[in-house]
Amino acid sequence: MFKRAKRKVPGLNTSSTADISFMLLILFLVTTSMEVDEGLERQLPPMEKEKTEAPTMVxxxxxxxxxxxxxxxxxxxxxxxxxxxxxxxxxNFVASKGKKHIIQIQTDRKASYNTYFSLQNEIVAAYNNLRNKRAEQLYGKQYQLCTVEQQIQIAEEIPQRISEVYEVKAINGEEGGTQ
Incomplete structure (x- = not known):
């Protein structure tokens, strides 16, 4: 009898979908921040099992x-x-004492990290200055521009000898000494 006319459902226009997603991607890349690792560049000695060292007199x-x-x-x-x-x-200290020097850092737990990192940065900058001066004397170029072998030789002549002292607590909660 009465037939309903079939209507075509119009299709969605997807031609600009790629453009919109690209714009959103750019927006997120621009507005988000990439976290950069901050910290100290140190190479710790490997942990040796079952080996205890007696305290060394310095x-x-x-x-x-x-x-x-x-x-x-x-x-x-x-x-x-x-x-x-x-x-x-x-x-001045490292230049006068040679390879046997030790720089000791003791930090209170309540001190800020900014102060600690600033101190570490200044100490490392001093080592870098000394190594640059030595590289200029030996090879006529900065330490960073030297070959790996030359850098190793200079690092052996001017080693970074930094010791950190930590406060330790006894297991039962009583005050302990320094480690």
Missing amino acids: DARLVLKFQILADNELQLNDKPMTLQTVRQTVE
Whole structure:
């Protein structure tokens, strides 16, 4: 009898879908931030199983002792100092003591990471300056431009000898000494 007329459902226009998704991708890439790893570039010695070392006696004259107190005050051998003088102090100390020097860092738990990292950066910058000077003397170029063998030789002449002292607590909660 009465037949309903068949209507065609119009198709969706998908020609701009790729353009829209590309624009959204660009939007997310521009608005999001890429996290960059921050930290200290250190190569720790490999952990040796079942080997304990007896404490080594060190001449106090070969140790440069930095302390960061809870209020972020920096001290050198128990005397106040500024972060701006760390680089030159470390350069002079390492140059005068040679391979046997030790730079000791003791940080209070309440000190900020910014102060700690700033101190570490200044110490590493001092080592880099010394290595650059030595590379200029030996090879007439900066340390970074030297070959791997040359860098190893200079690193052996001017080793980074940084020791960190941590406060430790006894298992039963009583105060412990330093490690």
